[in-house]
Amino acid sequence: MAQAAQTTHATTEAHGGAHEDVGFPPFKTETFAGQVIWLTITFVLLYVLLSRLVLPRLSGIIENRRVTIAGDLDEAAAMKSRAEQAGAAYEKALSEAKARAQSLAQEARSKASSEADAKRKALEADLAKRLGESEAVIAQKKTAAMANVRGIALDTATAIVERLTGKAPAPQVVEAALDQSKA
Amino acid sequence: MASPIEQFQIKPIIPVINFTNSSLFMVGAVAVIVGGLLLATRKRAVVPGRAQSVAEILHDFVAGTLRDAAGAEGMKFFPLVFSLFMFVLTANLLGMIPGFFTVTSHVIVTFSLAILVIGTVVVYGFVKHGTHFLGLFVPSGVPGWLLPFIVVIELISFLSRPISLSLRLFANMLAGHIALKVFAGFVVALLGAGGALSILAPLPLLMAVALMALEFLVAALQAYVFTVLTCIYLNDALHPGH
Numbered sequence: 001m002a003q004a005a006q007t008t009h010a011t012t013e014a015h016g017g018a019h020e021d022v023g024f025p026p027f028k029t030e031t032f033a034g035q036v037i038w039l040t041i042t043f044v045l046l047y048v049l050l051s052r053l054v055l056p057r058l059s060g061i062i063e064n065r066r067v068t069i070a071g072d073l074d075e076a077a078a079m080k081s082r083a084e085q086a087g088a089a090y091e092k093a094l095s096e097a098k099a100r101a102q103s104l105a106q107e108a109r110s111k112a113s114s115e116a117d118a119k120r121k122a123l124e125a126d127l128a129k130r131l132g133e134s135e136a137v138i139a140q141k142k143t144a145a146m147a148n149v150r151g152i153a154l155d156t157a158t159a160i161v162e163r164l165t166g167k168a169p170a171p172q173v174v175e176a177a178l179d180q181s182k183a
Numbered sequence: 184m185a186s187p188i189e190q191f192q193i194k195p196i197i198p199v200i201n202f203t204n205s206s207l208f209m210v211g212a213v214a215v216i217v218g219g220l221l222l223a224t225r226k227r228a229v230v231p232g233r234a235q236s237v238a239e240i241l242h243d244f245v246a247g248t249l250r251d252a253a254g255a256e257g258m259k260f261f262p263l264v265f266s267l268f269m270f271v272l273t274a275n276l277l278g279m280i281p282g283f284f285t286v287t288s289h290v291i292v293t294f295s296l297a298i299l300v301i302g303t304v305v306v307y308g309f310v311k312h313g314t315h316f317l318g319l320f321v322p323s324g325v326p327g328w329l330l331p332f333i334v335v336i337e338l339i340s341f342l343s344r345p346i347s348l349s350l351r352l353f354a355n356m357l358a359g360h361i362a363l364k365v366f367a368g369f370v371v372a373l374l375g376a377g378g379a380l381s382i383l384a385p386l387p388l389l390m391a392v393a394l395m396a397l398e399f400l401v402a403a404l405q406a407y408v409f410t411v412l413t414c415i416y417l418n419d420a421l422h423p424g425h
Contacts, residue, residue: 025191025289026357032291034201035193039286039295042209046216046270051262054220057227058242065229 153178187364191288191357204284205292212273212286241269245410252414256421263303264417267296268410275356275402279395287405288356290349297349300413308420319423348412355405359398366391 025031154174162168194204220241223234231239245265249257271287278285286292308316320337321330369387373380 025188025193026353027290028193031193031203031205031289034203035205035289035291036295037201038203038206038209039292042206042213043266043270043296043299046213047262047266049213049217050220050266050269054217054224055242055262055265057224058220058238061224061227061229061231061235062239062242064227068229 150178187361187368190284190360190364193289205286205289208274208277208284208286212270212277215277216269216273241265248407248411249414249417252411253418253421257414257417260303260417264410264413267300267413268406271296271352271409272403272406275406276399278356278360279399279402285356285360287352288360290353293353294345294349296352296409297345300348300416301345304416304420307417308423311420312423316420316423319419344412344416348409352405352409355401359394359401363391363394363398366394 154171157174157178158168158171161174196202196204196207220238223238226232226235228235242265245268246258246261249261249264253260274286277283278288308319312318320334320341322333322337325333366387370384370391373384373387
């Protein structure tokens with residue numbers, strides 16, 4: 001400050017010592033014109049540079065960011081709804097598949113059981129038929145056997161009597177005795 | 184020892200074109216503002232770095248202040264308000280650097296800026312609203328007999344706006360710098376006195392440090408106050424009916 005004051009000493013004589021002579025700098029009207037001129041020049045320059053160069057760039061950056069963020073958010077929302085749609089479609093397909101599987105299983109089960117029924121019936125009928133045939137054969141064989149029994153009894157009785165008495169009885173007598181015992 | 188008002192001395196640098204230390208710091212403020220903002224925004228990043236964040240915060244801060252006071256229509260004055268805020272803020276803060284000249288400590292500078300604001304209000308008000316702009320001085324719902332007094336009061340209040348707007352900024356910057364210089368002067372004076380007085384020298388030094396912090400606050404705050412009042416006055420030009 002002091003050396004600055006020295007340099008101006010040449011232009012303003014009073015600078016070095018008594019400041020009262022100089023007066024209060026902000027109220028020195030002879031400096032007003034110069035300050036106003038330079039303020040006008042610099043402020044107009046500032047206004048032009050800011051409004052033409054700096055502010056468009058700044059608001060461009062801010063607007064660009066706003067657009068980017070809004071775009072990203074929109075995209076995220078679209079993707080979310082797409083994912084939800086895919087989820088719903090999956091659920092639907094799953095429930096449809098489940099229902100179809102159930103109906104298929106039901107169908108297969110009923111088909112299998114009806115087939116088994118038919119087979120069982122056929123088998124039963126077959127068995128009953130064979131049983132009937134067997135019964136008929138048995139009955140036939142039984143009658144035949146029963147017819148033979150009389151012959152055997154006659155022979156046996158004749159043989160027993162011959163052994164006991166030493167002579168064979170008459171067949172009519174044996175037969176009569178057999179008829180008697182049978183009754 | 185230089186006097187506390189020595190720092191406000193206008194010193195010619197290029198006398199032919201009236202270029203003084205004041206002009207130098209005006210040019211410097213413009214260079215710092217434009218250069219700083221262009222440098223900070225050169226990457227145009229979507230995710231801003233530190234410097235770009237500062238530039239964007241300044242932009243959004245002034246835009247928010249203007250929109251709050253004057254509404255969306257007020258945004259047509261945004262370049263003007265932003266220029267005023269940045270110029271006053273930068274001039275104030277540059278003045279805080281020791282040895283630097285404070286442009287806003289001269290009443291003619293702050294008065295010129297205030298006249299620019301009020302001139303904008305008056306010219307825009309009349310161009311946009313014609314004589315309806317005079318409704319600014321006639322509040323609605325005032326009884327007829329009271330109206331002459333109210334109109335006179337409103338007129339005086341309107342005319343005192345450029346004075347209060349300019350004096351507030353000027354006086355704050357002037358007083359702060361004088362106080363700083365006075366306390367700094369005490370330190371030197373006490374040390375020069377020698378002996379027991381030298382021991383007291385740190386006290387005004389502490390005061391000077393505290394004042395320095397206060398002056399940084401005042402530098403930013405006065406720039407903000409100037410801007411807010413500008414926005415409020417511009418709102419009158421946009422919506423003259425109360």
